[in-house]
Amino acid sequence: MEVVKIAKLINGSKISQDIKKEIAEEVEELKRTKGFTPGLGVILVGDDPASRIYVNNKQKSCNEVGFYSETIKMEESISTEDILQELNKLNNREDIHGILVQLPLPPQIDKAKVLEAIYPEKDVDGFHPVNMGRLVANQECLVPATPSGIIEMLKRENITIKGKNAAMVGHSEIVGKPTALLLLNEWATVTICHIETRDLKASISDADILVVATGVPYLIKGDMVKEGAVVIDVGINRITKDKASQELLEWRKEDFEKKGVTLIGDVDFLKVEPKVSYITPVPGGVGPMTIAMLLKNTLKAAKMQLKI
Ligand code: NAD
Secondary structure, X not given: OOOOXXXXXXXXXXXXXHHHHHHHHHHHHHHHHHOOOOEEEEEEEOOOHHHHHHHXXXXXXXXXXOOEEEEEEXXXXXXXXXXXXXXXXXXXXXOOOEEEEOOOOOOOOOHHHHHHHOOHHHEOOOOOHHHHHHHHOOOOOOOOHHHHHHHHHHHHOOOXXXXXXXXXXXXXXXXXXXHHHHHHHOOOEXXXXXXXXXXXXXXXXXXXXXXXXXXXXXXXOHHHOOOOOEEEEXXXXXXXXXXXXXXXXXXXXXXXXXXXXXXXXXXXXXXHHHHOOEEOOOOOOOHHHXXXXXXXXXXXXXXXXXXX
């Protein structure tokens, strides 16, 4: 009889709830002992519905853990200078310890100039070149939230990183590159793959830890992954009923019936899961970790500014 092995699912929703609870307790303590509340300032430009949802969720999470939060909404047509002025005010406010500018920005805005205008010690997204540089140098810094969420998940599952072969598929500034650096800083032997990688299967087949962040559904097939590997699927792909395979229609029957759409990652979950030791589901894996780690960064920024 064939034995069907089932990987352990890494439950990002549960881990992120635990982290939020820990933050809320620490904030309560800070309020009680120091009379002090961490504050997050968010700049939201334009009317992009997805960005609005993300910002609302960030604000809701801030409320949950007891932070002060404020969103500055700006018109789609504004200039780089207008954003710089707002950033200057936030940079100099004592009640705001973390600042983020919701991306993407309209095309007329100089994104690099905007991100570089945030004080590095308030840069809770960790996108400022000073924080990026400190990450390269393995110095204390604010690290982008999704990559630090990935490492946090591995650590909370007691998965050893040191000495392991790790492969990072995707080399973006917000996920791939910082994740590869964090894995390296934890002493993994890291391979980084991207769209120009000639033989993806050969490059990842020896990976004990495989992280995938490409936005390409079904990129990682069952035969590409090492037996017993740990698989972290960062991808978020929205698949409508008309684009779904028969297998997906059956697996996500409820989603398609209720919403006509489902979310999947970059990994062919049904084929990969029986081969591996741990895997993150989509949704409910890496996704919820991002906000939790953003809150953690805000608390860290606040404590650094207060020299606690
Ligand atoms: P991006 O578009 O900036 O980068 C995509 C990367 O994938 C690039 O490095 C590209 O070279 C690589 N790539 C594309 N096709 C490939 C192929 N065929 N083979 C190998 N590499 C390939 O994307 P991103 O911002 O890093 O996001 C990646 C995915 O992760 C998206 O689905 C995004 O929605 C998701 N994401 C999730 C979270 C979260 O869970 N909180 C956060 C950020 C991004």
